[in-house]
Amino acid sequence: MKEGFFITLEGFEGSGKTTLAKIIYKTLLKNGLNTVLAKEPGGTVIGDKIRKILLERGNEGLGYKAELLLFTASRAENVRINIKPSLEKGLIVICDRYFDSTTAYQGFGRGIDMSVIDYFNNFAVEDIIPNLTLFLDVDTEIGLKRATMFHKNLELRFEDEFIQKKEVNGKLFLERVRDGYYQIARQNPERIKIIDANRDISMLTEDIIEILNLKLSEKFKRDIILKLHN
Numbered sequence: 739m740k741e742g743f744f745i746t747l748e749g750f751e752g753s754g755k756t757t758l759a760k761i762i763y764k765t766l767l768k769n770g771l772n773t774v775l776a777k778e779p780g781g782t783v784i785g786d787k788i789r790k791i792l793l794e795r796g797n798e799g800l801g802y803k804a805e806l807l808l809f810t811a812s813r814a815e816n817v818r819i820n821i822k823p824s825l826e827k828g829l830i831v832i833c834d835r836y837f838d839s840t841t842a843y844q845g846f847g848r849g850i851d852m853s854v855i856d857y858f859n860n861f862a863v864e865d866i867i868p869n870l871t872l873f874l875d876v877d878t879e880i881g882l883k884r885a886t887m888f889h890k891n892l893e894l895r896f897e898d899e900f901i902q903k904k905e906v907n908g909k910l911f912l913e914r915v916r917d918g919y920y921q922i923a924r925q926n927p928e929r930i931k932i933i934d935a936n937r938d939i940s941m942l943t944e945d946i947i948e949i950l951n952l953k954l955s956e957k958f959k960r961d962i963i964l965k966l967h968n
């Protein structure tokens with residue numbers, strides 16, 4: 739079996755994950771590296787239907803357990819249909835959010851027991867663990883401002899909740915998510931690289947290209963110096 743290279747992007751909304759995932763994807767293709775772009779939640783026929791349920795304004799009544807199961811179902815489909823077959827073909831896969839999002843939002847954010855989170859994360863992804871995760875660390879207020887300006891009015895269930903600044907155990911939901919990401923990054927220093935995402939996109943891109951040059955050179959056992967796609 740061939741083995742590809744799996745990159746995930748993580749972080750708070752408005753940190754630039756989607757923008758940067760597209761820049762990386764185009765850059766890798768331009769440099770002759772076969773690459774696939776995926777995202778979560780969604781990215782498959784069933785996953786896109788699940789995405790609607792999860793993100794649409796009006797679905798505020800959704801319980802935390804059902805929310806976890808829906809993110810898990812969407813991920814299981816993404817792994818089965820997009821990610822695993824592409825990695826088996828030896829391709830590079832970029833995924834905009836993956837299981838660290840569930841740990842950060844449903845685990846640290848919602849407060850669901852971590853043994854339950856780990857069980858469902860493992861259940862969905864089997865042995866498909868990212869080789870590299872870029873954690874785009876943005877100040878929550880900056881990220882939220884960027885995200886709410888950009889999002890379609892329908893996909894605002896989470897943002898609505900952040901704006902209401904719901905508190906659990908004396909801490910805001912969005913603070914718990916951000917602290918959660920730091921903990922996940924500290925526990926996985928080899929896999930996760932923290933990038934200051936408050937800066938200009940061009941500066942973030944430079945940092946990411948440098949990390950990719952290093953990681954992909956190791957992977958393909960030859961010097962890779964990526965030329966940026968503009």
Ligand code: Z5A
Nearest residue numbers: 751752753754755756757809839840843884885888896939
């Ligand atoms: N969620 C969860 O709870 N559990 C899970 O397991 C998963 C997800 C997988 C939707 O995710 C929600 O699902 C999310 C977590 C939860 N919570 N919320 N909200 P999503 O990935 O579909 O949505 P998102 O993370 O909110 O995406 P986003 O707002 O699109 O954020 P982004 O991808 O990081 O940002 P972007 O699309 O690249 O940029 C947004 C805007 O900001 C755009 O106009 C850019 O031009 C601008 N931008 C981005 N970066 C910069 C910089 N550096 N400078 C200036 N402007 C910038």
